Amino acid sequence: MIAELRSITDIWKRMPSEMHARRFLERIIWSTGRHCPHCGSFASSALRGRTCRPGLYQCRDFRLQFTVTTLTPMQGTKLDFRIWICAMFLVFTSSKGISSVVMARLLGVNQKTAWKMGHAIREMMDDRNGELMPLEDIVEVDEAYVGGAPKSLSGAYNPSGKGTGKPMIFVAASRDGQARARVVPNDQRATLELVLLEWIDPATTNLMTDGSKSYRSLGKTMADHQYVIHSQKEYANPETGAHVNTAEAVISQVQRALVGVYHNLGRKHLQRYLDEIVWRWNHREPVREVVKQWRTKAGIERDKSTTIWRPIPVVDQMHVLLQSAVGKQVRRSKEYGLCWP
Ligand SMILES: [Zn+2]
Known part of the structure; x- marks a missing residue:
């Protein structure tokens, strides 16, 4: 079993033919044993013969045929599986995301193909099956309005913040390294509460927010709530430990990806890009703690510790990604876009 893939060349070296790549994916997707994605049966046999594609199986219960990509966003792909593995590698390892133009150039496919692969991978990254680690203890929440100036105004006046018609995103991050992000219609309490309750348990959560009214x-419905009032230039409260710097760090990842990589991002696809950014945030591990010493203006020595994080191994990420892939189909629409059945 391949334990780690270190580079694109490594992928092609370890998988000299497409069959190797298919076996690699099969071992991941069917880590508990080969089973039929239609009915869940573990009794199946390989279909052999000249007319059969390699990797085609048939379940014994309902005689339904399937391959490793059936009912996943990769279903019906004509691409070499190694290209897919490379695409996942690029998405996992590009710290601010990778545009379809760059991916197309690196993988030798056309831009539309790369764009679709990117979206198929992001589709697998969403947390609809609830596999992410829970947000616990101290949870910071914050919101932001994202996106650039409208096309007609590009390069000109680009107002930011509330009331500009930009999509609003709502972010929650626990201080132990897990985060969530969602596109929401407004910042009213009822809207935010519905989303937040999907993510946290109010009985055990110590919520950290800014001072806005909704929060x-x-x-009041949380086990504890602390806030900092940004409008009074309060960004951290050393006594209560209140700050929302973690949530703001997640938001800044989003802003950087949107400014630097995914320009002209449609509102329609924004949630999927958020899923990707939050995925990278959630699949890191702490490596070490760096302690910096500094002196305040009053001359008091203080320590500031920062945790250095690094992404978990690519193959481990593929395990998480592909094990929740079944049931997340993406189809090509007639207009060469995407549609969700
Ligand atoms: Zn079946």
Whole structure:
């Protein structure tokens, strides 16, 4: 079993033919044993013969045929599986995301193909099956309005923040390294509460927010609530430990990806890009702690510790990604876009 893939060349070296890549994917997707994605049966046999594609199986219960990609966003692909593995490698390892133009150039496919692969991978990254680690203890939440200036105004006046018609994103991050992000229609308490309750358990959560009104009333339903008032230039409260720097760090990842990589991002696809950015955030591990010493203006020595994080191994990420892939189909629409059945 391949334990880690270190580079694109490594992928092609370890998988000299497409069959190797298919076996690699099969071992991941069917890590508990080959089973039929239609009915779940573990009794199946390989279909052999000249007319059969390699990797085609048939379940014994309902005689349904399937391959490793059936009912996943990769279903019906004509691409070499090694290209798919490389595409996943690029998405996992590009710290701010990778545009379809760059991916197309690196993999030798056309841009539309790369764009579709990117979206298929992001589709597998969403957490609809609830596999992410829970948000616990201290959870920071914050919101942001994202996106650039409208096309007609590009390079000109680009207002930011509330009331500009830009999509609003709502972010929650626990201080132990897990995060969530969602595109939401507005910042009213009812809207935010519905989303937040999907992510956390109010009975055990210590919520950290800024001082906005929605959060103050929302905080009353939590085990504990602390806030900092940004409009009074309060960004951290050393006594209560209140700050929302973790949530703001997630938001800045989003802003950087949107400015630097995914320009002209449609509102339609925004959630999927958020899923990708949050995926990378959630699949890291702490490597070490760096302690910096500094002196305040009053001359007091203080320590500031920062945790250095690195992404978990690519093959481990593929395990998580592909094990929740079944049931997340993406189809090609007639207009060469995407549609979700
Ligand atoms: Zn079946």
